[in-house]
Amino acid sequence: xxLTAPWRARCRFxxxxxxxxxxxxxxxELKSSKKIEELTSRSSRLLIEYGIVKPTSPxxxxxLPLAFRSLIKLNKIIDDELEQINCQKIQLPHVSPANIWxxxxxxxxxxxxxxxxxxxxxxxxxxxxxxEECITSLVxxxxxxxxxxxxxxxxxxxxxxxxxKPRFGLIRSNEFIMKDLYTFxxxxxxxxxxYQEVSDAYNxxxxxxxxxxxxxxxxxxxxxxxxxxxxxxxxxxxxDELLWCSACKWGKNIELNNDKQGSDxxxxxxxxxxxxxxxxxxxxxxxxxxxxxxxGAQFTGAGGGGGGKAETLEMGCYGIGVSRILAAAxxxxxxxxxxxxxxxLSPFSVCILTQKTGTKAYTGVDVDNLYEKINNIFxxxxxxxxxxxxxxxxxxxxxxxxxxPILVLLGRKNMNPDPLIExxxxxxxxxxxxxxxxxxxxxxSISAKYLI
Amino acid sequence: xxLTAPWRARCRFxxxxxxxxxxxxxxxELKSSKKIEELTSRSSRLLIEYGIVKPTSPxxxxxLPLAFRSLIKLNKIIDDELEQINCQKIQLPHVSPANIWxxxxxxxxxxxxxxxxxxxxxxxxxxxxxxEECITSLVxxxxxxxxxxxxxxxxxxxxxxxxxKPRFGLIRSNEFIMKDLYTFxxxxxxxxxxYQEVSDAYNxxxxxxxxxxxxxxxxxxxxxxxxxxxxxxxxxxxxDELLWCSACKWGKNIELNNDKQGSDxxxxxxxxxxxxxxxxxxxxxxxxxxxxxxxGAQFTGAGGGGGGKAETLEMGCYGIGVSRILAAAxxxxxxxxxxxxxxxLSPFSVCILTQKTGTKAYTGVDVDNLYEKINNIFxxxxxxxxxxxxxxxxxxxxxxxxxxPILVLLGRKNMNPDPLIExxxxxxxxxxxxxxxxxxxxxxSISAKYLI
Numbered sequence: 024x025x026l027t028a029p030w031r032a033r034c035r036f037x038x039x040x041x042x043x044x045x046x047x048x049x050x051x052e053l054k055s056s057k058k059i060e061e062l063t064s065r066s067s068r069l070l071i072e073y074g075i076v077k078p079t080s081p082x083x084x085x086x087l088p089l090a091f092r093s094l095i096k097l098n099k100i101i102d103d104e105l106e107q108i109n110c111q112k113i114q115l116p117h118v119s120p121a122n123i124w125x126x127x128x129x130x131x132x133x134x135x136x137x138x139x140x141x142x143x144x145x146x147x148x149x150x151x152x153x154x155e156e157c158i159t160s161l162v163x164x165x166x167x168x169x170x171x172x173x174x175x176x177x178x179x180x181x182x183x184x185x186x187x188k189p190r191f192g193l194i195r196s197n198e199f200i201m202k203d204l205y206t207f208x209x210x211x212x213x214x215x216x217x218y219q220e221v222s223d224a225y226n227x228x229x230x231x232x233x234x235x236x237x238x239x240x241x242x243x244x245x246x247x248x249x250x251x252x253x254x255x256x257x258x259x260x261x262x263d264e265l266l267w268c269s270a271c272k273w274g275k276n277i278e279l280n281n282d283k284q285g286s287d288x289x290x291x292x293x294x295x296x297x298x299x300x301x302x303x304x305x306x307x308x309x310x311x312x313x314x315x316x317x318x319g320a321q322f323t324g325a326g327g328g329g330g331g332k333a334e335t336l337e338m339g340c341y342g343i344g345v346s347r348i349l350a351a352a353x354x355x356x357x358x359x360x361x362x363x364x365x366x367x368l369s370p371f372s373v374c375i376l377t378q379k380t381g382t383k384a385y386t387g388v389d390v391d392n393l394y395e396k397i398n399n400i401f402x403x404x405x406x407x408x409x410x411x412x413x414x415x416x417x418x419x420x421x422x423x424x425x426x427x428p429i430l431v432l433l434g435r436k437n438m439n440p441d442p443l444i445e446x447x448x449x450x451x452x453x454x455x456x457x458x459x460x461x462x463x464x465x466x467x468s469i470s471a472k473y474l475i
Numbered sequence: 476x477x478l479t480a481p482w483r484a485r486c487r488f489x490x491x492x493x494x495x496x497x498x499x500x501x502x503x504e505l506k507s508s509k510k511i512e513e514l515t516s517r518s519s520r521l522l523i524e525y526g527i528v529k530p531t532s533p534x535x536x537x538x539l540p541l542a543f544r545s546l547i548k549l550n551k552i553i554d555d556e557l558e559q560i561n562c563q564k565i566q567l568p569h570v571s572p573a574n575i576w577x578x579x580x581x582x583x584x585x586x587x588x589x590x591x592x593x594x595x596x597x598x599x600x601x602x603x604x605x606x607e608e609c610i611t612s613l614v615x616x617x618x619x620x621x622x623x624x625x626x627x628x629x630x631x632x633x634x635x636x637x638x639x640k641p642r643f644g645l646i647r648s649n650e651f652i653m654k655d656l657y658t659f660x661x662x663x664x665x666x667x668x669x670y671q672e673v674s675d676a677y678n679x680x681x682x683x684x685x686x687x688x689x690x691x692x693x694x695x696x697x698x699x700x701x702x703x704x705x706x707x708x709x710x711x712x713x714x715d716e717l718l719w720c721s722a723c724k725w726g727k728n729i730e731l732n733n734d735k736q737g738s739d740x741x742x743x744x745x746x747x748x749x750x751x752x753x754x755x756x757x758x759x760x761x762x763x764x765x766x767x768x769x770x771g772a773q774f775t776g777a778g779g780g781g782g783g784k785a786e787t788l789e790m791g792c793y794g795i796g797v798s799r800i801l802a803a804a805x806x807x808x809x810x811x812x813x814x815x816x817x818x819x820l821s822p823f824s825v826c827i828l829t830q831k832t833g834t835k836a837y838t839g840v841d842v843d844n845l846y847e848k849i850n851n852i853f854x855x856x857x858x859x860x861x862x863x864x865x866x867x868x869x870x871x872x873x874x875x876x877x878x879x880p881i882l883v884l885l886g887r888k889n890m891n892p893d894p895l896i897e898x899x900x901x902x903x904x905x906x907x908x909x910x911x912x913x914x915x916x917x918x919x920s921i922s923a924k925y926l927i
Contacts, residue, residue, distance in 0.1 A: 181569055
């Protein structure tokens with residue numbers, strides 16, 4: 024007689040009800056598989072194999088439930104920090120009329136990478152890769168007063184680029200999720216102040232994400248403007264070459280050096296510089312008046328009082344590659360066979376693994392109760408692998424590879440008269456056997472690292 | 476000497492820092508304005524005038540900070556109820572290859588309303604108005620087991636339609652936000668069970684939103700399938716004609732009646748039927764195997780055990796017009812000059828209005844403290860109109876028109892030795908003068924209605 028798990032009703036997240044369609048390649052084929060080579064990056068292969076992300080056509084990806092949970096966590100970190108510096112969240116259309124892109128000169132300069140289509144009125148439209156034109160003409164359409172400044176507007180949404188060769192899964196795709204912030208200030212000094220505040224917020228965001236990053240002097244690309252910095256995850260598949268100092272953290276994108284030899288000493292502290300490849304995950308630009316002049320984005324009241332002469336706004340724009348971070352973090356931290364998330368972004372922080380439902384009556388800890396208690400420590404962040412036909416060993420194998428940072432395993436010793444639960448933290452090689460209450464105390468003691 | 480408001484630092488949301496660029500048309504011009512007639516719907520005019528929504532080009536709209544807050548509230552209601560019935564949230568790409576639309580026959584049948592473009596490899600792509608093709612080919616790409624069923628996947632995101640004549644602002648735009656749910660079941664009976672559960676969840680969602688709605692038998696449109704129901708907000712600008720019974724709530728979309736005269740008696744209870752126009756805000760479809768057959772979406776294990784013969788999945792699809800609801804709710808509830816939100820979706824539930832900072836020392840209640848206490852009752856849902864140069868009367872005028880449901884006004888009597896605060900609930904014609912603590916008690920007593 025099979026024992027039906029009595030706890031299934033009360034636990035909120037269960038592996039049996041989580042859509043995670045795995046396409047696992049048997050370990051023996053792993054090294055030689057042709058398919059893997061085509062996918063070209065470790066993160067892309069792992070995220071697809073473990074049913075977290077799914078390509079729907081070349082350069083386009085569906086975020087399945089586990090990826091979507093990571094996305095929500097990342098967005099929360101970004102929203103938290105940007106709200107701290109009075110950024111306001113909005114949503115701009117994905118589509119803009121091509122005429123504003125013509126006005127800025129970027130219809131030509133971005134060129135074939137721009138996705139365009141004709142609407143029913145035969146007007147050319149752009150599927151936006153970024154929104155400087157859209158937001159500047161929007162803000163320029165109103166009368167701003169000096170009292171409304173600084174104005175900081177951002178959104179998080181999908182962007183589009185016609186890639187000749189989409190690569191590395193979410194790292195270089197045709198459609199991707201970006202957080203883009205646009206700032207408006209009353210003069211250079213105020214704009215620099217904003218630049219500093221946003222840079223500080225970016226440092227906080229990247230520190231909270233927890234993947235080692237490097238901030239370097241950047242390339243202005245086709246956005247234009249006067250100053251920029253990039254945030255990179257150092258990684259072998261990165262498309263940028265960085266020169267940086269491990270002592271004082273100064274760094275620069277080598278694209279900026281015409282003479283690639285240059286100096287190999289840090290201009291900040293004289294230490295020897297390192298070279299590494301990086302995946303760009305954030306970018307800050309001081310734009311000056313490039314767009315505000317073109318689109319007439321002005322403010323009044325600089326002379327005191329409410330009215331007065333209109334002056335042109337000083338702008339900045341600030342991007343974070345949201346979907347790219349999900350993949351790049353996995354790229355940097357994972358092994359060949361095991362996904363590793365930064366603790367801030369794991370789809371679930373804790374996975375509870377139960378034994379296969381067998382012929383013997385279950386005598387261990389009350390799983391329902393344990394779930395609830397762990398869920399109190401990690402709110403809405405605990406999944407129970409309740410599948411009845413899988414051994415606890417196989418569950419552990421899968422949970423480890425999916426990259427859940429904390430595994431709570433109810434194994435053989437959980438059936439002891441004095442039950443013990445196992446806690447595993449694979450990324451730190453921690454394996455413990457503890458009485459349930461001691462286990463809960465331990466989880467509580469380490470929980471801060473996983474809460475966002 | 477001007478007194479600087481001492482409380483500004485500690486309050487989280489302040490009107491002075493909220494981007495709400497108003498384009499108010501003086502009241503005297505209101506009736507005759509040509510501009511208004513062009514905008515064609517009350518909600519669109521009001522939302523634009525009050526700096527909540529901004530058109531960026533015909534049929535495309537930016538959601539400014541206040542609209543974005545309403546959107547978040549609406550999404551939360553939807554997510555809550557769908558999660559209750561084990562729907563899992565994902566994100567599909569906005570772009571699909573045209574070949575899957577060709578395969579389903581909809582490349583032709585949807586025709587010119589479909590936005591298409593060529594990618595860099597000269598392949599035709601579709602900017603999706605809906606995602607049946609995309610999700611069914613995704614799910615069909617994996618081996619589903621009977622143990623994975625029912626499978627319910629949904630997303631909330633932007634959709635695109637090439638409108639010949641975009642109208643009524645967000646109600647009929649080229650780009651709009653939809654919640655789309657797709658369900659997969661092991662047979663007709665299970666699919667009907669899902670249909671019933673989702674229909675119940677929809678009733679809960681629309682009840683929580685709070686705008687009066689009517690569920691009617693629907694038209695299958697170009698989606699195909701065997702059964703459907705629509706959810707409508709009765710409104711004069713609605714594009715559908717509904718026949719419904721106020722007694723037993725039965726209803727039907729007249730598109731279904733070839734003979735528009737038909738019977739005027741309710742088939743359910745015999746009462747006389749009413750006719751009204753409706754704005755469609757939700758739709759449920761039982762799809763059968765229309766898409767699953769085409770895209771080979773199957774499952775195994777129907778015969779018991781893990782393997783066995785593959786069988787075709789029974790599908791359903793379920794939409795909610797998210798951005799449309801924001802506008803349609805305002806359309807239904809507002810007056811000519813005052814926005815009215817359902818209490819569930821107001822950008823902020825409470826607006827605290829302070830007096831102009833004058834030459835006299837401020838002697839009323841501690842605003843900082845009041846904000847904090849009201850914010851404890853309405854968490855993150857209170858805005859302080861802290862603008863120093865605007866009289867409390869003008870602030871009230873604006874807050875009323877923006878549609879904040881509860882106004883807490885610190886007027887002249889707040890300067891009494893025994894201060895009184897005013898509480899106004901314009902939509903219910905409630906105006907009270909109360910001691911601060913009585914005011915807080917009152918707010919607490921009515922708060923449940925505004926919490927989502």
